[in-house]
Amino acid sequence: MAFWNLSTLQLEKFRPGISSKAEIGNNLIMVCMEIEAEKEDIGHSHKFDQCGIILNGKIEMYIGEERKILTSDESYFIPSGVKHGWKTFDNPVKILDISAKES
Amino acid sequence: MAFWNLSTLQLEKFRPGISSKAEIGNNLIMVCMEIEAEKEDIGHSHKFDQCGIILNGKIEMYIGEERKILTSDESYFIPSGVKHGWKTFDNPVKILDISAKES
Numbered sequence: 001m002a003f004w005n006l007s008t009l010q011l012e013k014f015r016p017g018i019s020s021k022a023e024i025g026n027n028l029i030m031v032c033m034e035i036e037a038e039k040e041d042i043g044h045s046h047k048f049d050q051c052g053i054i055l056n057g058k059i060e061m062y063i064g065e066e067r068k069i070l071t072s073d074e075s076y077f078i079p080s081g082v083k084h085g086w087k088t089f090d091n092p093v094k095i096l097d098i099s100a101k102e103s
Numbered sequence: 104m105a106f107w108n109l110s111t112l113q114l115e116k117f118r119p120g121i122s123s124k125a126e127i128g129n130n131l132i133m134v135c136m137e138i139e140a141e142k143e144d145i146g147h148s149h150k151f152d153q154c155g156i157i158l159n160g161k162i163e164m165y166i167g168e169e170r171k172i173l174t175s176d177e178s179y180f181i182p183s184g185v186k187h188g189w190k191t192f193d194n195p196v197k198i199l200d201i202s203a204k205e206s
Binding site: 002003004005006007023025026027028030032048049050051053055061063064066068070073074075076077078079080096098099100101 | 105106107108109110126128129130131133135151152153154156158164166167169171173176177178179180181182183199201202203204
């Protein structure tokens with residue numbers, strides 16, 4: 001579907017602690033996801049760029065040496081190869097995340 | 104810079120009617136842009152996927168056969184090769200737009 005209303009979009013369980021809906025194209029993967037409270041990814045890296053925007057809630061994210069608590073209307077850009085991770089606090093966070101498809 | 108606050112991000116004139124700031128990676132181009140009122144792109148297509156989210160304001164967009172007036176918290180996904188266009192109304196619109204880099 002070409003258009004999503006992110007406020008009402010139905011998400012599905014993706015893995016423990018994360019619900020999501022994805023649109024997969026030839027070059028891009030766009031994912032609306034909700035991450036539950038008190039979850040963490042201590043860090044990983046991959047060979048493709050990734051970026052996104054916080055829709056609501058709060059998440060701490062680090063990208064290389066930069067670390068920030070992000071809330072709605074804040075965006076992130078993770079260059080390929082740079083280690084990054086995140087953690088949520090006492091409420092869920094909703095994000096629109098875009099990755100280049102690994103080629 | 105890894106993180107942007109989209110409410111306060113400084114945009115620069117990109118072309119008539121559009122101010123923007125771009126982050127360009129190896130695979131992705133992320134652009135925050137503001138399009139002035141009463142502008143139109145009647146349509147074009149390209150070989151890479153493109154997607155984004157409306158931050159504030161209102162824009163009419165079509166992607167192939169689908170046409171919709173989008174406002175904040177709505178997203179779009181333009182598959183590679185599909186003709187798309189847009190027009191703004193009597194106020195500017197602010198968007199976060201992501202494209203796969205043409206390879």
